[in-house]
Amino acid sequence: MLFCLAIETVTKKLTSPFNLWYLDDGTIGGDCSKVLADLCTVISEGMRIGLELNPSKCELFPEGGTAGERERIWRAFSLVCPEIIFPSHAELTLLVAPLLRRALEPAIEEKRSKFSVLTSRLNLLFSHQALFLLKNCLGLPKLLYVLRCSPSWKATAALQAFDDVLRRSVAEITNNSGR
Structure with a gap:
């Protein structure tokens, strides 16, 4: 400071x-x-x-x-x-938040890709530990920041792909098929 x-x-x-x-x-x-x-x-x-x-x-x-x-x-x-x-239009960010629509989907896709790799290893932990890490550490806070700071409603396909990874991860951790 x-x-x-x-x-x-x-x-x-x-x-x-x-x-x-x-x-x-x-x-x-x-x-x-x-x-x-x-x-x-x-x-x-x-x-x-x-x-x-x-x-x-x-x-x-x-x-x-x-x-x-x-x-x-x-x-x-x-x-x-x-x-x-x-930076190109697709790379333009301010404090990690995409500024233009062209930058939004690649930013969410990058977060989904990293999140997918990290969550694939959660089944090696106890369920409580895995849920704690999922909620607090594995990119969700950063994704929420991007969603709050950019017009995320314009990237429904990218958000759906991220949601699918998140849903699958929670289902595996909790031994729930998601139905």
């Missing part, structure tokens, strides 16, 4: 119209020139107080414009932050 106090002075110097921070995760949005200037400010002011930006965790998503304009933006930002990532 002290980190938040340290970077507050840096965040107050930014001029982009969209300037959102959660702990050490910053999101800056607006005109490309302002965002680029703000990125430079974050880098220089951070170094002044002993903090270094991790460029491999920086992402830029230029919305709209022609392919040539996006290429120009990519070059300008790559000069300042060489390892910056340019």
Whole structure:
């Protein structure tokens, strides 16, 4: 939490119209020139107080414009932050929550796939332990976060597939056929 106090002075110097921070995760949005200037400010002011930006965790998503304009933006930002990532529409997230509909189904599918692997091993435990882990640890809290933060009702097929894995897991743990 002290980190938040340290970077507050840096965040107050930014001029982009969209300037959102959660702990050490910053999101800056607006005109490309302002965002680029703000990125430079974050880098220089951070170094002044002993903090270094991790460029491999920086992402830029230029919305709209022609392919040539996006290429120009990519070059300008790559000069300042060489390892910056340019996510596709399907990869665009904010604090792990998908921002666009194209990103929603792949995010839920990724969680279903990991959840399926983890739940396949639960039958090696006692039922009570397995149910506790299923409820509290094995990705359900993270899935619930994604469901709350994104338009999950638009991904019914992906949700049904996740629900099938969850139902099957509970049935195996409780020795219930699910009928």
